[in-house]
Amino acid sequence: MGINVKSVIEAALFIAGNKGIEYDKLKLITRLNSNDFKIVMEEMIYEYEKDNQRGIILKKIGNNFKFLTKPEIGKIISSTFGIKQKSILNQGMIETLAIIAYNEPCIKSKIQELRKTDPTPILDKLIEIGLVEAAGRSESVGKPYLYQVTPKFYDLFGLDSIKDLPEITIPDENIEILDEDEEDERVNFFDTNREE
Numbered sequence: 181m182g183i184n185v186k187s188v189i190e191a192a193l194f195i196a197g198n199k200g201i202e203y204d205k206l207k208l209i210t211r212l213n214s215n216d217f218k219i220v221m222e223e224m225i226y227e228y229e230k231d232n233q234r235g236i237i238l239k240k241i242g243n244n245f246k247f248l249t250k251p252e253i254g255k256i257i258s259s260t261f262g263i264k265q266k267s268i269l270n271q272g273m274i275e276t277l278a279i280i281a282y283n284e285p286c287i288k289s290k291i292q293e294l295r296k297t298d299p300t301p302i303l304d305k306l307i308e309i310g311l312v313e314a315a316g317r318s319e320s321v322g323k324p325y326l327y328q329v330t331p332k333f334y335d336l337f338g339l340d341s342i343k344d345l346p347e348i349t350i351p352d353e354n355i356e357i358l359d360e361d362e363e364d365e366r367v368n369f370f371d372t373n374r375e376e
Contacts, residue, residue, distance in 0.1 A: 185210050186224055193238070193247055200246025200335075221245065242334035242341075276302045277311060277329065281345060285315040285326035303327065311336065 192201060192209050201209075207217045221240070228238040235253040239246060269277075272295070279294050280286045291299040306312040315328040334340065 200244035203243050242331040272302050280327050281329050284328040287318050287324045
């Protein structure tokens with residue numbers, strides 16, 4: 181009896197741990213053609229998501245496949261054992277990441293225009309922790325550096341690509357704008373999608 185390809189994928193992902201495995205490497209392990217590999221991975225992602233007997237899910241984040249704890253299970257473990265994920269991001273960093281992600285490649289003056297403060301210290305920190313990287317230089321006057329988010333950004337926020345970001349809607353003049361202390365899912369996207 182042959183070994184089930186899904187068992188091979190599961191074992192490979194388990195061994196890879198938090199880092200996950202790149203698409204091409206995992207496909208190579210399975211020895212499947214591109215179409216069959218895509219079908220198998222879609223099936224597995226669905227099976228892990230729908231199986232309430234499992235505490236993990238399988239996700240494609242950026243170019244990597246990896247196992248993640250189901251959010252509802254993560255909350256139980258956190259509250260039971262007092263395990264909390266320490267956030268390395270403050271509000272300024274989250275705002276800067278959002279500006280870059282929605283405008284990439286993005287120049288520093290664009291960030292400053294929107295945040296009304298010098299973005300240099302925050303940009304330096306985001307580059308240091310690997311969430312932002314330089315993406316060449318702009319052709320505009322002075323040839324300023326361009327910035328973009330990194331694969332680590334997608335990983336941190338559970339995104340497959342920039343297309344997964346929520347669409348920004350500009351409010352109509354006749355629509356009442358929420359106060360800062362009111363809840364708005366669009367504003368809180370980066371907090372709510374962070375891995376537990």
